[in-house]
Amino acid sequence: MSIARPTSGSAPAGPAPRPHLGRRLAYFSPAAVIVVFLLIAPTFLAPDLVHLLTKIVIFALFAMSLDLVFGYSGLWSFGHAGLFAAAAYSVAILVSKVGVTSFWVVAPIGVGVSVITAALFGVFGLRSREIYFMLITFAFGELISVAARTSYKYTGGSNGIWDVPFPNLGFGPAFSKVSYYYFALIVVAIAAVLLYLITKSPFGHSLMGIRDNEVRAKTLGYNTWLRRFLAFVLSGFFAGVAGVLYVFLNRGISPDQAGISNSGLVIMMVIIGGVGTLWGGAIGSAVIIFLNYMISLYTPSRWPLFLGALFIAAVFFAKGGVYPRFVSLWKRVCGYDVRGGRSVERATTDSPPEA
């Protein structure tokens, strides 16, 4: 850091001089473009692309929920798909096997099951840290996948459940692909705002503090276990919301969605987008799902090959993710003060994230 630019230090530096209004408008223009695109896209996209966009929006929420633990709390959850699938399976079983159709009954139950599952993961997983936490959540995610695969009577075994129609809200017209897209968009937008507020709250900052230096946080009197536990349960809540939205979009769920391949996919979204940046997860979701779609058009069965290569490439080249890189580039374009990029590792363990 040079003395000439005192504001470019790490997080709690003094307030930077506010750029001109024009610059700020230019800086926020990409976000505005994305919002406008999301609002008008169904009017010109083909139905299967609307389906794809709905999937992107739902996985954006899933990835952001993961980032709350993965990036902000430094807990490497490798079993998040288990939470997602717990909610999805609860809804699918209620709708298809029990015959409950009201959205207002099944959705809270689905999210509730996901929250309870997250609490159980937390109780066991938070006995340890980092790599052990990763191994334990990995194991519990697989446990949910195994349970789904073996309880044929309720879950349909390996085939899963495939007769979940669009939800019944009890009012208004029945859902179409387009109206379900808007429904999912509204739910995800509300959830994303809540997640944003959580990360900016004193609670969110304490999570980062605990991640960066647990001993210091403990010395300051924080109950670090409880805060991490709450972060994990909150994350389970949002993953559950994503799971409920997804099961209606997908018309069902299968055990593969609960296992490590789905967890790995979401982790990849967070890493490609930018760990600990929240919005990065949404960008990652768009990148990965769109890539999956494009590659599957040409070689459907070779997608894992590309995904694997992407994993390895991301570790060596993605230093910090797409989102922070774009932000710093765009800030430079708009004449803002600029900070350097960081590697995946530092973003999760050493230093506070910069949005």
Add this chain to the structure above:
Amino acid sequence: MSTFFYSIIGGISYGMVLFLLSAGVSIVFGLMNVVNLAHGMLFMLAAYAGIAVMQAVGSFWLGLVVAVFSAGIVGLIIERGFLRTLYSKQLSQILVCFGFIYIITNLTLWAYGPVPKVLTVPAAFTNSVPIGAYQLSYYRIAIIVVGLVLCGVLYWAQERTKVGAIIRAGMEKPEMVYTLGINLMAVNVGAFFVGSCLSGLAGFLGTGIIGGVTHVTGESVVFLAIAVCIVGGVGSVQGALTGALLIAVLNSLAKTYYPPLAQYMMYILMALVIMVRPSGIVGKK
């Protein structure tokens, strides 16, 4: 009684395969702080390579040698080529290993299709000893003997040789080992290679009792290796052995007496160990 006895013996033979698989993961984890999630891929690749050679040449023993060394060499490539640059970056290592899991699984599916490949056990091992109403094959007995012998050798090497002393010291205080002028990195690479070879051996011999190898085998066995590490604790031969035997024998007993529980036995065991001793039964601290 013979039912009980048979399921114990069956469990032990499976436990030996798990031990050979997990010893490498456990030692490398303890020594280098590297969780080699690609370890299961070595198990699977070795099984495919060994069976291919055996079918081409017709020699079980040549297949065995090829299996062991192919796993060792692929392990070395992954370590030297990728993981080496990522020491102390655990998250990055895991992601790279995940990349390899996706790639190797998909390539094997491409090359061999979804039909399981089965190992033909040499004629000398196809006989069996009766235990009550059951037949215990010589092959399972041979696996138990091989497992016990290798376990003894590894334990001796860990406790009584200079390399073992360096490895144990390297787990405690690597800087101190370097300060004494010892090239710990060379020892690390050696341990990685030996662990990979053992995984290859487990892959080749194990396919004889786990009912063939498919493209998803690698993924499922690395999960078993993780379970062994959680239950037994990382970083020692005795830890890997304890974890492997406990998981395998309990699984086998559950299969015999109450099959619906068999799938969950491993998780119940893991949950218990995590609550009572988070570092594993034999783990330190």
